[in-house]
Amino acid sequence: LPPPPFLSSWHPGVRLLEMVKVKPLSAPLQDIRNTVGNIPMEWYQDFPHIGYNLDGKKIYKPIRNKDELDMFLEKMENPDYWRTVQDKMTGADIKLTDEQVELVQRLQKGQFGDVNFDPYEPAVDFFTHEVMIHPVTNRPADKRSFIPSLIEKEKVSKLVHAIKMGWIKPRKPKDDTPTYYDLWAHEDPNSILGRHKMHVPAPKMKLPGHEESYNPPPEYLLSEEEKLAWEQQEPAERKLNFVPQQFRCLRAVPAYPRFIHERFERCLDLYLCPRQRKMRVNVDPEDLIPKLPKPRDLQPFPTTQALVYHGHSSLVRCLSISPSGQWLVSGSDDGTVRFWEVCTARCMKTLPAGGVVKSVAWNPNPTICLVAICVEQSVLLVNPCLGDKLLYGATDQLLESYKAPEEERVQPVQWVTATTEEHGKGIRLVIQHSKALKQVTWHGKGDYFASVVSDNSNMQVLIHQTSKRWSQNPFRKSKGLVQCVLFHPIRPYFFVATQRYVRVYNLLKQELTKKLMTNCKWVSSMAIHPGGDNIICGSYDSKLAWFDLDLSTRPYQLLRHHKKALRSVAFHKRYPLFASGSDDGTVIVCHGMVYNDLLQNPLLVPVKVLKGHALTLDLGVLDVLFHPTQPWVFSSGADSTIRLYT
């Protein structure tokens, strides 16, 4: 019979198990026996029976259908309730007898279960610890105790044989490699080891200054007004978050009322403040500058002053050059137009124009020898009679071959043929305007030219045709004070610069194509790249704007390299150069490469500052002009000279 479960769990002693023998009380009533053996009874938990009897019938567990109330009633009413336990092996209730209860109580007290057992009996040694003169046994020693063992000999000879054959190495060299190893040997030294590496020390507290002293120097003490101002300030805006106070001695200093508050705030600061390592990017400022080529790699460009053209007696306002590059024409405030030989600075001709010459323009057509000159209210078309005789003869013939149309046409200007006296000076035609003129410019083909009148009406810009002696006013409305106009070198476009905008008109369709925002306050001059897709504008607020017409209506680049107002800008016809002249007396030459590849933006590099003109009346350079074939630039200045830089 297996021991009662509560006992086996309570004490594993063998002797106890033998002593406690539970006799089932209900054995005569019902033959409930455990037929399954000492197995975990949980296996039968979900079944109504435990095991089978001899007949193969199920041995059922006693029916337990008492609810809590029944249990309680039984607990109250049954006097033996306290000594009733359930036998898990059979599932039946057993009432413990008095002896069993006593045994339980003894065991609970830690006493031996058997009442009669005396644990303190005197012990009797079976063998004495004392050595006696007579042995316990008198048996003689075995033979095997003094004869070497054969089995051992066999084993040894086997080992010896194995050593001889080299199967066993008797003195194996000791492995010296340390048994420990570097745990972090394969660790990446750069890897961030979590919080240890990312540790950011807490910000240090500011050390107290003089104003925190109990007896600060008087300059740290706030005056009445300062105190008032301090009180009116927002607490966050205050420079000091306390008012410095003075005490007679340290003993008189009261307890600091905000101490706990401040400690609390400090703690808040320390743990609430999100601290993060600032990833400072170490960038060399040099790398941020875009890579520009060195100026000396961009040769050729003008570098030194080569020639000075002396002759004018007042400021030289305007320049123009013959298409061949042999002759230069300049107009001045002294009322003359001078023609120069470029390579020797020789004044070949002087033409008294009878007024301030505001603008000159040599006809860009190489087969026509004609110069347009703006003098006060008229444009003079002058044949300078320089260069090929055939050419200037042909030009005269061309002008003479004009036949007036039969019906009179209404024109905004008057075309007058020059008198004989004027003809002798070279003047061929006079186009009289109603107001003073500002600028004249030729179309690339050399037949049309445009003139700008200083006026505020819609009559500011006029386009003239030389061969038909016909003028027209292209604009119905005035869009502002026109500064300068320009013909596109290839396409039928016409550029009109007002104070702040450049308007691009299509002359064929007679419509506005584009309006360029210059980002300048007052445009002074304008020049177009010979390719026709790029424009530069100089302005009186010392800016130079480069427009890429394909890119945007805003400047592609705005150069502010001049110190004073720009008076003039120019492009070179062949070399990738442009220049600007300014009131600060310098001409700045820039490399302006325009690529055929539409994806590549133009490359602009200032390459040279050319000095030479003396400042006169706060004016420096008034006009700049490039030689048509050589990388040379001309500049005319207020010091009544023209200079050539090569």
Add this chain to the structure above:
Amino acid sequence: SVPAASETTDLSHLINKLLAAGDADHKYVEFDFLINGQFLRMPLVTHMEMENISTEEVVEIEYVEKYMAPQPEECIFHDDWISSVQATEEWILTGCYDQTARIWSLEGKSIMTVAGHTEVVKDVAWVKQDSLSCLLLSASMDQTVLLWEWNVEKNKVKALHCCRGHAGSVDSIAVDCTRTKFCSGSWDKMLKIWSAVPTDEEDEMEEAANRPRKKQKTEQLGLTRTPLATLSGHTEAVSSVLWLDAEEVCSASWDHTIKLWDAETGDLKSTLTGNKVFNSVTYSPLCRRLASGSTDRHIRLWDPRSKDGSLVLLSLTSHTGWVTSVKWSPAHEHQLISGSLDNIVKLWDTRSCKAPLYDLAAHEDKVLCVDWTEAGLLLSGGADNKLYCYRYPATASDIGA
């Protein structure tokens, strides 16, 4: 051995002492010194450092008699800028911006004024000289070259031929060594070769249809002459022409090239490419080098026979403006003169390329032309209307070594 810090004067003293020891009636002579063909212009040690000559070795110093400074002789006043000058043994011919060419004696006396051009005379040249009559040429901005005959005895000039054909100002002319042909270079990018032999026949010229006959008549001065050949190939104005020998013409141009042409066939033989506009070119048969003056500060020496394009042998740098005119010495293979826009004429020795031998700073304005005669006369004219003459003794006798 000599002290390392010694300069040319010290060395000169030393040589003179040695010479005086050997020769009792020795007069003091100033010497110049050459080390490996380079003039010594600074203390010996500095020069050797610059030329990387080791002080351990024996350095051979060559000494030559110091070239005397050019002695100013005449200053001839003109009415206008002098564009060109060419002198012979007896006379000086100048071209002037007042549309005339002038003949002067060597003493500076005005002998003849050759007027006939309607524009600035850009270049002049002698063709032939006899005791009775001389032939001379003048090229002008009016696109013509006039061939004049100057009767010396009667002192009269007569325009023999008007060479027409250029479509731009004729900037340069050069007569060949046989004195029967000349070449002209013009702003119209062409070179033309003409006959320089006077004839009585007039060449036919194609008339431009729209040209008024009346106008043409007035221009005509002498018999019309048309070119024998036209050499085209330059892309910009031709600034200077010269003959290398009887068959070869050399031209310098604004298109940054010097071209060599075969005068017989008119073919381009070779091209020397620079990177600046050439103003002037000159050739020395003695050293067979071309010297060019351009719109930067340098005078460059070229070997015209070299095949591989641009080969600058040497740059002479001391001017501060455009070099307008260069001329080799006819007698000395190392020397040349140059005129520049910085108002200075410089006398160079190619053995001292850092500094010129002498600066002739007499002009008050741009120097436009220089010339060097076989008699040793240096001439320079410029924009200050003055023609300066210098006598330069040709001491070519190199003594000692």
